[in-house]
Amino acid sequence: MxxxxxxxVAGQRAGSRGSGLTRWLVSLPPTLFLLVFFLxxxxxxxxxxxxxxxxxxxxxxxxxxxxxxxxxxxxxxxRFFFGDWxxxxxxxxxxxxxxxxxxxxxxxxxxxxxxxAHSTKRHRDLLVLLVILPFASNFLIRxxxxxxxxxxxxxxxxxxxxxxxxxxxxxxxxxxxLYSNLEKHDPALLEAAQDLGAGAxxxxxxxxxxxxxxxxxxxxxxxxxxxxxxxxxxxLLGGTGDLLIGNLIKEQFLDNRDWPLGSTxxxxxxxAVLALAALSAWAGRSRRRSA
Amino acid sequence: xxxxxxxxxxxxxxVYAFLYVPLAVVVLFSFNDSLLNAQWVGFTTRWYGKLLHDxxxxxxxxxxxxxxxxxxxxxxxxxTMAGIAMQRWPVGLLRFLPFLVLTPVAMPEILLGVSLxxxxxxxxxxxxxxxxxxxxxxxxxLGFVAIIVxxxxxxxxxxxxxxxxxxxxxxxxxxxxxxxxxILPGILAGFLMSFTLSIDDFVITFFVAGVGVTTLPLQIYSxxxxxxxxxxxxxxxxxxxxxxxxxxxxxxxxPDTLKAKS
Amino acid sequence: MAILEIRGVTRRFGDLRxxxxxxxSIEAGEFFTLLGPSGCGKTTLLRMIAGFDEPDAGQLFLDGxxxxxxxxxxxxxxxxxxxxxxxxxxxxAQNIAFPLRMAGKDEDEIRRRLKETLELVHLADKAQHFPxxxxxxxxxxxxxxxxxxxxxxxxxxxxxLGALDAKLxxxxxxxxxxxxxxxGVTFVFVTHSQQEALALSHRIAxxxxxxxxxxxxxEQIYGYPRNRFVADFIGTINLLPVEVRxxxxxxLRLLAPGLGEIVAPPVAGVSSGERGAFAxxxxxxRISAHGAEPELHNHFRGTIRDSLYLGDVTVYKIELDxxxxxxxxxxxxxxGHARFFEIGDAVGAGWRQDAGVYLRE
Numbered sequence: 001m002x003x004x005x006x007x008x009v010a011g012q013r014a015g016s017r018g019s020g021l022t023r024w025l026v027s028l029p030p031t032l033f034l035l036v037f038f039l040x041x042x043x044x045x046x047x048x049x050x051x052x053x054x055x056x057x058x059x060x061x062x063x064x065x066x067x068x069x070x071x072x073x074x075x076x077x078x079r080f081f082f083g084d085w086x087x088x089x090x091x092x093x094x095x096x097x098x099x100x101x102x103x104x105x106x107x108x109x110x111x112x113x114x115x116x117a118h119s120t121k122r123h124r125d126l127l128v129l130l131v132i133l134p135f136a137s138n139f140l141i142r143x144x145x146x147x148x149x150x151x152x153x154x155x156x157x158x159x160x161x162x163x164x165x166x167x168x169x170x171x172x173x174x175x176x177x178l179y180s181n182l183e184k185h186d187p188a189l190l191e192a193a194q195d196l197g198a199g200a201x202x203x204x205x206x207x208x209x210x211x212x213x214x215x216x217x218x219x220x221x222x223x224x225x226x227x228x229x230x231x232x233x234x235x236l237l238g239g240t241g242d243l244l245i246g247n248l249i250k251e252q253f254l255d256n257r258d259w260p261l262g263s264t265x266x267x268x269x270x271x272a273v274l275a276l277a278a279l280s281a282w283a284g285r286s287r288r289r290s291a
Numbered sequence: 292x293x294x295x296x297x298x299x300x301x302x303x304x305x306v307y308a309f310l311y312v313p314l315a316v317v318v319l320f321s322f323n324d325s326l327l328n329a330q331w332v333g334f335t336t337r338w339y340g341k342l343l344h345d346x347x348x349x350x351x352x353x354x355x356x357x358x359x360x361x362x363x364x365x366x367x368x369x370x371t372m373a374g375i376a377m378q379r380w381p382v383g384l385l386r387f388l389p390f391l392v393l394t395p396v397a398m399p400e401i402l403l404g405v406s407l408x409x410x411x412x413x414x415x416x417x418x419x420x421x422x423x424x425x426x427x428x429x430x431x432x433l434g435f436v437a438i439i440v441x442x443x444x445x446x447x448x449x450x451x452x453x454x455x456x457x458x459x460x461x462x463x464x465x466x467x468x469x470x471x472x473x474i475l476p477g478i479l480a481g482f483l484m485s486f487t488l489s490i491d492d493f494v495i496t497f498f499v500a501g502v503g504v505t506t507l508p509l510q511i512y513s514x515x516x517x518x519x520x521x522x523x524x525x526x527x528x529x530x531x532x533x534x535x536x537x538x539x540x541x542x543x544x545x546p547d548t549l550k551a552k553s
Numbered sequence: 554m555a556i557l558e559i560r561g562v563t564r565r566f567g568d569l570r571x572x573x574x575x576x577x578s579i580e581a582g583e584f585f586t587l588l589g590p591s592g593c594g595k596t597t598l599l600r601m602i603a604g605f606d607e608p609d610a611g612q613l614f615l616d617g618x619x620x621x622x623x624x625x626x627x628x629x630x631x632x633x634x635x636x637x638x639x640x641x642x643x644x645x646a647q648n649i650a651f652p653l654r655m656a657g658k659d660e661d662e663i664r665r666r667l668k669e670t671l672e673l674v675h676l677a678d679k680a681q682h683f684p685x686x687x688x689x690x691x692x693x694x695x696x697x698x699x700x701x702x703x704x705x706x707x708x709x710x711x712x713x714l715g716a717l718d719a720k721l722x723x724x725x726x727x728x729x730x731x732x733x734x735x736x737g738v739t740f741v742f743v744t745h746s747q748q749e750a751l752a753l754s755h756r757i758a759x760x761x762x763x764x765x766x767x768x769x770x771x772e773q774i775y776g777y778p779r780n781r782f783v784a785d786f787i788g789t790i791n792l793l794p795v796e797v798r799x800x801x802x803x804x805l806r807l808l809a810p811g812l813g814e815i816v817a818p819p820v821a822g823v824s825s826g827e828r829g830a831f832a833x834x835x836x837x838x839r840i841s842a843h844g845a846e847p848e849l850h851n852h853f854r855g856t857i858r859d860s861l862y863l864g865d866v867t868v869y870k871i872e873l874d875x876x877x878x879x880x881x882x883x884x885x886x887x888x889g890h891a892r893f894f895e896i897g898d899a900v901g902a903g904w905r906q907d908a909g910v911y912l913r914e
Contacts, residue, residue, distance in 0.1 A: 026375055026376050027385055030372050030376070030433060033433070034395075037407070037429075039391065040410060040414075045406045111299050112302070115299055118299075129542070137314055138493070138507075139508075141317060143515075145316060148317065168313065171306075171310065225398075229399025229401040236515060246401050250497075253408060266406070270402055448638060453632075456626045457604075458699065460651075460655050461624075472642050
């Protein structure tokens with residue numbers, strides 16, 4: 001059944017493969033669970049960003065006598081956010097930290113990914129496992145290790161410490177997609193280039209690097225986005241200075257109990273993440289076309 | 292050509308060292324006979340002993356274990372169903388299922404933690420505790436299991452399911468005799484993956500745990516904030532050993548697990 | 554006695570009519586082939602017989618019973634899939650025994666029939682092997698065995714020889730014919746290869762764009778195609794535009810503009826003055842050196858424009874006086890003798906009065 005079939009046909013065939021009842025029985029439980037415990041909370045968070053803080057923290061009630069009281073909705077938190085320069089500064093700093101982390105991860109990951117991609121099949125699995133293993137340790141442990149190392153060197157509670165921690169925790173996420181991409185490169189391309197007179201650096205810069213861009217984009221997405229939301233690393237390694245978005249959000253929800261502000265910050269972070277994800281997907285796609 | 296390879300090897304070794312040395316230090320100093328992590332004094336296992344008598348730590352460990360087992364079981368069940376649905380019926384409304392399943396995996400964890408906190412407290416007026424942690428863990432683990440199961444199904448010749456029905460198997464018997472045996476390794480790998488993620492989770496648990504319940508990572512966090520103590524080294528080493536074993540097992544069962552993680 | 558009756562079956566996908574008002578009658582014990590290009594609807598029709606799809610209009614009857622609404626697992630019809638669809642986690646023996654297990658047969662009977670069937674397809678020594686350890690031809694035999702073991706009323710085969718190389722395919726064709734004759738099960742075979750269809754079938758149905766163009770035995774389909782599509786799809790064909798001069802009872806007189814009169818076999822329902830095409834197979838054309846006596850009634854002059862040496866035969870392209878180019882096939886019966894004619898040779902091309910067939914437009 002190999003000839004190309006029009007989408008209408010494929011869709012109908014896919015549908016006919018399980019009875020309607022089977023499909024519902026199988027897809028409903030996870031769907032319901034996620035709608036309730038993922039989508040609904042997300043929507044609540046959006047709503048919360050438009051609400052007043054409650055008297056004792058949390059949120060002020062939205063429903064009065066069972067109806068939504070419009071007076072309870074406000075853009076106060078947004079005004080608060082955009083009014084004060086300090087929040088933009090924190091967002092900017094977070095982006096810079098994420099960018100720095102990503103670039104350093106890329107620089108460290110590339111040689112390793114190249115080595116793994118060029119190794120024989122037997123060695124490859126071992127090398128990949130060696131990359132994954134440190135990842136097996138708890139994320140806090142990996143931060144703790146840096147506390148131990150940096151403490152005596154008096155490098156603790158500095159921007160260097162924060163970046164070092166971020167890089168350390170996220171490095172495998174850059175190595176794996178990069179290696180996965182490099183592995184698929186056709187060695188004949190490099191041979192052809194060499195045959196036509198290209199030196200080692202030219203071969204890398206003109207052939208290997210451009211072809212690896214989709215892998216770089218994947219890795220970037222996997223590092224940049226999580227780094228934006230981190231709070232434990234800045235807190236444990238950065239001390240009280242150098243607040244990032246994650247710290248700010250944590251503060252609002254757990255320390256200050258200003259939930260509307262926290263929600264606004266989270267919402268803005270979410271939008272930033274979605275924009276980045278879309279950007280990375282678009283960049284990855286257009287590269288594939290030209291490569 | 293050879294020069295470049297040597298450079299490459301040296302750089303790679305340096306990166307591997309970068310990955311392992313800090314952890315090696317942690318493990319090493321868990322056997323250090325000194326309160327400070329600064330200098331090596333002598334070999335001892337007293338920190339492990341101290342660990343075994345630390346009630347809070349033990350309780351946290353028990354909680355983590357219970358939560359991991361329960362959450363993984365539920366997540367595996369739901370995730371398997373989601374994986375099958377995403378692969379076999381990507382039509383109609385179910386076209387949005389991948390978005391629903393995969394976004395919790397892709398988003399920064401803090402967002403999930405915070406939104407669940409809001410949801411539990413504001414909407415359900417629920418006291419945070421074991422239940423909220425369980426729900427949170429299931430939510431993000433579900434996606435991982437789904438990815439693994441779906442990848443397993445995608446690698447199979449689709450026509451074997453039709454062949455089973457063609458040869459006399461009802462949809463249920465097709466599942467029992469053909470589909471299930473084939474995705475079983477993926478299901479097991481998914482379970483192990485969820486278990487690992489649950490045991491290790493810090494960020495999301497931090498927001499939804501409330502005051503009553505601690506898990507191992509939360510306990511470690513408090514200890515780190517208070518002071519640098521070799522006890523932390525000890526518990527870290529043990530935790531590392533555990534997760535290492537689980538990941539090794541998972542990758543035996545489904546080689547795609549490693550790719551799925553990325 | 555028709556075992557499968559397809560009456561007025563239509564299947565639509567949006568605006569596309571994959572199967573358009575198809576009616577067929579398939580006899581018990583025959584090797585019946587659905588032949589046509591990709592997208593002609595043959596696979597869709599096969600899936601409806603198997604039960605994976607339901608017609609939008611019309612009905613299917615197996616042994617006189619309507620098949621509508623009966624799910625695939627309840628139909629006494631089995632399919633050999635194009636990819637063979639062997640269960641990767643089961644051994645050859647387990648794969649083949651699967652239908653018997655589903656039917657709830659007891660262990661002894663399963664063992665007995667398994668042994669018989671394994672011997673039938675010459676795989677007795679591979680019983681404990683797994684699909685990934687088998688070659689393409691062996692996998693196909695497992696798929697056949699699996700489909701035949703519980704003696705279904707019909708065995709449907711969806712382009713099963715497509716993945717095999719030429720030599721293997723020829724061998725499998727012979728094996729399939731022998732198997733079908735021995736087991737006696739009615740085969741419904743789907744393919745786009747006219748060679749397979751001609752070699753294997755008792756009867757062929759040529760399909761195009763959801764419709765049946767012609768149903769007949771291979772010799773008739775090849776020798777007397779009913780229309781342009783069938784003529785063109787099967788083998789190579791020469792088509793000369795003609796006008797009917799006279800439609801007498803014994804023969805047809807056609808006028809080929811610029812060429813002359815062609816006498817052709819009679820066709821019913823043709824009126825004089827009608828325009829159509831005269832279809833002639835290359836092997837029916839006899840080439841004679843220029844100047845030799847024309848022995849055949851249909852004889853015209855032409856020039857050799859091209860020749861293609863294929864080892865056993867040579868294909869010549871001859872340009873006739875009216876600028877129409879026809880192909881002629883000549884066996885190279887004298888070994889070592891590369892060709893009889895050279896490019897540029899003036900020749901005579903002729904054929905018998907009972908050769909070729911007139912096709913309406």
